């Protein structure tokens with residue numbers, strides 16, 4: 001029911017976000033991987049990339065410009081540097097490495113506008 005509702009409103013969302021198909025702007029109902037991604041993001045990434053992926057003076061917004069999944073995985077595992085600013089790699093971080101795809105699901109739902117700012121819930125509101 002919800003899935004069909006979301007599909008009707010935003011067909012690309014359902015096909016593009018694997019596992020997060022139940023995301024809905026109105027109800028903010030999202031699947032567990034997206035909620036875990038929110039939690040992991042706000043434990044390991046937010047102090048540089050800003051709350052809710054909005055960016056900060058240290059790191060770029062990940063909502064305005066989210067890399068494709070393969071590039072995202074490589075950047076988060078291996079780190080990224082342009083000479084002026086540096087992000088370390090998280091490949092050996094047990095709080096991040098196993099959950100990179102969950103973090104991506106969260107940021108993708110944010111980037112697609114499927115969920116807004118704040119903590120997404122798993123319950124209808």
Ligand code: HEC
Nearest residue numbers: 044045048058059065072075076080081082085086087096
């Ligand atoms: C210590 C600060 C810091 C932390 C913590 C951090 N990043 Fe970064 N991140 C940066 C900076 C700075 C850049 C830009 C590097 C550059 O200019 O090449 C960046 C770049 C990126 C990019 C590439 C963005 C683009 O537009 O190319 C991604 C994706 C990314 N970070 C994801 C993450 C994720 C996910 C986490 C948490 C697991 C995280 N970062 C934690 C500072 C950080």
